[in-house]
Amino acid sequence: MEQVNQGVRETVYPQAAHTFYRKLSQIALSAVTPIAAVSVALACGAVLLWLNGFNGLDAITVMVFGSFQDMRAVGEILLKATPLILIGAGLCVAFRCSIWNIGAEGQLYAGAIAATLVGTSLDGLSVWIHAPLVMLAGALAGAAWAGIAGYLKVRFRASEIVTTIMLNYIALILTSYLVTGPMKDASAAYPQSARLVREAWTPRIVSDMRLHIGILIAVVLAVALYIFLQRSSRGFALRVVGLNPHAARYAGMDVARNVMVAICISGAMAGLAGAFEVAGVTHRLYQNISPGYGFEGIAVALLANNNPLAAILSGGLFATLRSGSEVLQITSQVPQVLVLVIQGIVILSVVAFAKLRDILRIVA
């Protein structure tokens, strides 16, 4: 008996080590595409800047490294990473199911509105109840807003690309109506809502930094979504529906239900991001509460190859570039919208490099 065990151990361990190394090299290989893509995008950005009379190389250096000045600055990067990780990880689920949810921006606003309603109306609750309640409200509203597009898709076969984009505009207009009308803070000149009660605020990690616990929740949820997609039977069904809805239907899966689940998860994540923007950062609802996090989240998900775990990294990267571009605007008057150009080129290069790898694999 002892000897048999010994034998098993000897064969199993080298194998385990082997699979470990294979896994590691797989991860390393899968990192090649995003790293190359980001490099190409930054190089294109540098050329664009140079063509327009800026010092391209300096500017890109500032964009990548300029925001790492001190702990506070790093905290600001993580603050920006929070919505990007949440939205990016959520969109990974939708995209894996082949749902083209372009409406994260609107879902973010829906979440922000709901969070403001809950955060300004209830009073006298403990922070342990009120703060989570605000997050829950945001997530539910985001899921509901996305659910409209999901329902229209499964019921009327209306393209979710068009409906989610239209719902973006409608959510933005709704927010503008609310902060200039019914929810307007009467004492303020600027259109804004009343301030959320203190118990509704998302708790900060360190008291003198704006960074709040949202970043921790975002990371935990991204990991949870990864496990959900890879290990649960519902996650498996979502992926099958995404790859081939006909096969999924033939295998007895409820395609409509899976579509609804996927789009509502992505909406809930965006809604939660909106709740954090209100309850964690501004403490009021404004018309322009998001600088386009919903659209940036698409780039985050695609750079992560629709893997929620990798979305943590790509969200962090895009947040770094966004912070860097703010520094750049102040120091060198380079318009901050350059970030959008970089995002667009990142997506294009990801696509191109993925195809290149396919071709190389066929040749090899």
Place this chain on the structure above:
Amino acid sequence: MDDMMFLTFLATLMGAAWRLATPLIFASIGEVFSERAGVLNIGLEGTMLVGAFCGFATASATGSILIGLLAGILGGMAFGLLFALFTITIKADQIVVGAALNLLGMGLTAFLFRTYYVSTGKGIEIAQPVHIPFLSDLPFLGEAFFRQNLIVYSTILVTILAALVLYRTSFGLTLRAVGEHPKAVDVAGRNVAGYRYAAVLVGTGLAGLGGAFLTLGHSNQFVEGITSGRGFIALAVVVFARWSPTGAFFVSLLFGLFYALQLMLQAEASVVVPYQVLQALPYIMTIVTLIVVRGKGAAPSKLGQPYEMR
């Protein structure tokens, strides 16, 4: 409102509807070509923005609206070439590439605008309405139909031309076949990729023209995001129009009516609805449109799929 005032209101409304429909007419007819060949270009919004910016920049440099319009078309086509390269040659996912082009279009135009124009605040001379003897002076009809600039009138020409090319030429026939059954076209010895490139270039050229109209025939300034979703609305127009150019013309007019209604009711003091409700009208109607049309019906069967030669 008495009858006379109502008639004046109606005439102004119809005139404005056609004007506001013009960018949609160009973009959606362009997208009809693209989609009939099997290529779904959701990058239309970014393409229109590029057209609007190129048109504005060129016209303010040369002082010529015509050259501006040409620049808008060329700018759109340059973007289209990028789209075609990625979706047809590299065979990447059309939706992913389209989303990237929207970001790129938004970012590039805003970047260049802020770098060169935002501080000047200079406007340009836009295309003026042409006075047609007798017709422009007709009561009611004159205001409603005959006091437009040439770009607006050209939508009729473009619609007729598009319909003729698509249904009455061998190029159009092959193009439609490419979207329905590319293999048959391939076997018949025609170049599937070539036809798709042509369709995308026609589509994005027209989208660029639609964008250029916004800065050269409508507002005299470029504004960041000036298209405000028209590229996406054009996608819905194509579905509602069942992939036909004449259909796209009339559906665009319907949307032009929503835009015009929104603007005119905002100006009307007697209307008590908050202006945001009116602002949301075109977007809400787009969703309603998709519900009413229900499903794909006449969609080209290979829409959105790259063609793999075997």
